[in-house]
Amino acid sequence: MKLPDTFQDLITEANQLELYKKLIIQLNKDLRSANVDLELDEDTLPTSLKLVLQEALFYLIQNKFSDYVNLLYIVDVSEIKVREIDGNDTVKLSEAIAFLILQRIWQKVWYKFKYA
DSSP: OOOOSSHHHHHHHHHHTTOHHHHHHHHHHHHHHTTOOOOOOTTOOHHHHHHHHHHHHHHHHHHOHHHHHHHHHHHTOOHHHHHTSOOSOHHHHHHHHHHHHHHHHHHHHHHHHHHO
């Protein structure tokens, strides 16, 4: 499986395979498992999904860093990819991490769809 390179590619592929709602369901499941107080409606628009997730990550990085790290662990985001991101700008960091989280969630959803 080749992971999408951009947020738009990810959303396009999810919509083409009719898996966008499953993406949100899996994201909500992982957020709940990490005790992050955020639940997205299954009808959330992709632009809203991106912004809400970025804002939540920004808050976690600034105020609840251990919860942020726990979320990355629960979602199973690659530590190597996280370390490659410049952490000097928290806004850009939260945007990049949001995409990595969505990529990993997409990977989970795609594998379930393909092989379950």
